[in-house]
Amino acid sequence: MSRIISWFSCGAASAVATKIALSKYENIIIAYCKIEEEHPDNQRFLEDCEKWFGQKIVILRHEGYKGSIYNVFEKNYMRSAGGSPCTRALKKQVRTKFQKPSDIHIFGYTVEELKRSNNFIDANNEIQTEWPLIDEGLTKADVLGMIERAGIELPEMYKLVMNITTVSAVLKVAWDTGIK
Numbered sequence: 001m002s003r004i005i006s007w008f009s010c011g012a013a014s015a016v017a018t019k020i021a022l023s024k025y026e027n028i029i030i031a032y033c034k035i036e037e038e039h040p041d042n043q044r045f046l047e048d049c050e051k052w053f054g055q056k057i058v059i060l061r062h063e064g065y066k067g068s069i070y071n072v073f074e075k076n077y078m079r080s081a082g083g084s085p086c087t088r089a090l091k092k093q094v095r096t097k098f099q100k101p102s103d104i105h106i107f108g109y110t111v112e113e114l115k116r117s118n119n120f121i122d123a124n125n126e127i128q129t130e131w132p133l134i135d136e137g138l139t140k141a142d143v144l145g146m147i148e149r150a151g152i153e154l155p156e157m158y159k160l161v162m163n164i165t166t167v168s169a170v171l172k173v174a175w176d177t178g179i180k
Contacts, residue, residue: 006106017108041156
């Protein structure tokens with residue numbers, strides 16, 4: 001029998017994809033590849049999502065690297081022709097060690113990430129995937145709204161990125177209009 005694995009990333013999209021998968025399937029494994037250097041508020045978000053999901057999330061990590069990007073850096077270049085060594089070591093290798101050939105993998109890519117999902121399928125065509133957010137036509141704005149309506153505060157990194165994006169937009173407008 002196939003296992004259903006929803007890959008949770010401590011992001012809004014993977015949380016909503018997991019919630020949708022839970023409404024579709026009876027038995028689901030929610031898996032998270034922990035990276036030690038991620039923002040500490042991710043743990044709070046993970047725990048809030050466990051309450052929302054009504055089940056625990058399985059936390060996985062690359063034991064050889066102790067889940068740390070710095071341990072990967074010591075042994076690899078930052079980026080190679082084969083992609084990012086950190087993503088490969090701390091996420092893909094962890095996933096492939098955990099998965100079984102008959103598993104169905106749920107990923108939280110939004111409709112804006114259709115090309116990214118197609119690239120993922122091309123690079124990982126040995127696994128069966130489902131893309132509930134793309135299938136339902138959900139955007140990043142949609143998933144952020146769903147998290148807000150669930151009463152879950154977004155992880156701190158979202159606020160930091162939103163502030164950087166806002167500052168960048170303001171600077172671009174200022175530059176484009178000649179304001180200095």
